[in-house]
Amino acid sequence: MNNNSTGKMQMQADKQIALAGNPNSGKTTLFNELTGSRQHVGNYPGITVEKKQGTCIQDGYKINIVDLPGIYSLSAYSIEEVVARDFLINEKPNAVIDIVDASNLERNLYLTIQFLELGIPLCIALNMMDEAETRGMRIDEKRLSRILGVAVIPTVARSAKGKDQLMAAVMEMMSHNKEYTPLEISYGSDVDSALLTMIKEIITADFLTERYAARWTALKYLENDAQMIAAGQEKNPVLSARLLKIREKLARHLKDTLDTYPEAMIADSRYGYINAILKQGVVQYSHDENKLYLSDKIDKFVIHRFSGPLIMTAVLVGLYQFTFAYSEAPIKWIEAFFEWVHAMAASALPPGLLQSLVVSGIIDGVGGVLGFVPLIMFMFLGISILEDSGYIARVAFMLDRVFRMFGLHGNSVMPYIVSGGIAGGCAVPGVMAARTLKSQKERLATLLTVPFMNCGAKLPVFAMLISAFFVNHKAQIMFAITAISWAMALLAAKFLRLTVIKGESTPFVMELPPYRLPTVKGLFIHTWERTWQYIKKAGTVILGISILVWAMMTFPQLPEEKELMFAQEQLAMHSAYPAAVANELSIKIDQKKLSSAAQALKKKLSHIEGKRAEAALRHSLAGRFGIAIEGISKWAGFDWRTNIALVGGFAAKEVIVSTLGIAYSLADIDTEAFDSLSETLAHSPNWNPLAAFSLMLFVLFYAPCFITVVTIARESGSWKWGFFSMVFNTIIAFMISVVVFQAGSFLGIGIRP
């Protein structure tokens, strides 16, 4: 055994590389090329920024690679910036690959300069060289490398060009164990002299020097960096106050003399430094700089005042159709599969608690959750296409004005539509679609309000109530429901942004990246990893809650003497008919071939079974709860039966119809029972169109189904918001239903004479 080489192996295995750079510069594409399928996605603790990690084998060694979120600068305003900066400073990766979009060299170098000011082991991947070329740019990377003092490797991440040279340069860099001294540039004499004073104080007091170079700390103080100042305040409040005083003095001086701010001076100096570099023959343009490129030509239509909104509508409706139409078949397969497992388990296990737990609790629960998988996959595929091609930024641009009025963001439109903005969506992928929003407050407000939309699971409830009470106004009622859901969601968002999530809207300033053709590999990886995250969740939390809801609707069970009573009743019914008839029931499965006597018996038996199920439901925890709150719920027009159904609806909104059926003693609520339920309600003295409408509004707005709640908790990074959505939505729904029901009753609208 060669000791030396194992030792080297060990050391190398610990190496970590970070990929950093501007948004859309090609980090993830390069990451995918480097790691292939050896990657996984997680979240940074407590926040929702995706953390992509993978490994790559280079020269026989295993190297960890982290794909950092795209940033424009090393300030600490956006959560992406904080994540990237903290990673670079705290985790101290052995090498940082700065992916620079060569076609936008100047602005990309602004971040590069800040990396150099931080003093980290840097290697530049000069990416998008193909685009730079078509734009007539000729870049002398050797010269750039010499001036910056770091390796610069031209790459085209999309076709893996330059990947090997890049990795060779990185390996070479990691093999020297050298110290990286921060780049020092001049920010003008005023700033420089303030900086010097501060550095002296920082070094004397050994202030934060274990984490940051003194110059970096001073620079961040001058830039008024909230995160740095908070850290300093904690460490040494006296010195921190002194540093702030120096900053203040400088700020006042700059305001008086040049009418500018320290952070502006610093930024301008960085750009000045970059310009000086570029002027040394690094870039040459071979043709007209003002030429219109393909992207500009496309934009002439795509964001045009008239054709823009039309195209956008077509794209959004198309995305919706794509998601829901294509996922229909796979969803059916999954459902059929779980029905089969359901039937298998039901026949394999003896009737009783265990059967009920496995069949109704576990199999139906997991089946219900996995049924969403095709939906989530297709939606993320669609969204990935829009994201990678650059279209999503145009949507945000065109709709910003509208959504901003409600404290949201132009990109909120996608989650809303997917959740049911066009009737029949689903809030689970909708909440996940809110990932396209980069501004945190707007994003939270969006994902908390999308459950108000008219999702597909609410439709059977509406359909049943409409056919019972509004047969002649089906289309109008459906349209009204969708319109009301939009209005409510937007108003709720506004309310949230004025109260619990209040604060200035995040600055919009953003880039409309050039249109690019997405790569199949990128789309595939992106779609799969998001879907996988959802499936993993289904295996754990969601299974637990599904069993909990099952237990609530099953326990406590009917006392034995009651069960006995129903059994005896059925027995008596059997013996009232000739034995041949009863026999017929036990062998023939086909309904139509039964004799009329046997059919009559079957009906009576199922009537008794229905009564038993109703009694059992009434006896269960959910039933008792429903009865207990009848005193309050009747303000909105709901009796205990409705209450139980609404509790069941927390598992999935479709369950409302079947539970209501059980509560009305309609056993086996499947096909015909749907009609019989709506008939039963239509003739029940407890019901009238007003109560039905009030229930429809309640179903539209009350607590999201638990799968959505879990998704909200996950996507917002905190269970707090999951619970909040349950309570907040239920309160709103109840208030609306009470107002509608009471006003209607008072005015005599929708009640029976």
Added chain:
Amino acid sequence: MNRIKMREMDDNQKGVISAIKVAGELGRRIRDMGLIPGTEIKIKGRAPLYDPIVLQVKKYILALRNSEAEHIMVDVDEQ
């Protein structure tokens, strides 16, 4: 030469940024995106509801709200 706010510029008008009159996060974002004094810009148009604005800065396209363009002073040629 005429000094006006960016939000007052017409579609397709060109100009050179002369000052960014805002500090804090917004000022920071504006500068991070390459909008600093001396930069040439061209207004490419406005969103369907006349807000935000699209502009070309060097080789890339930026969008910002009217309320944000309010803080950016631009030198334009007399019309």
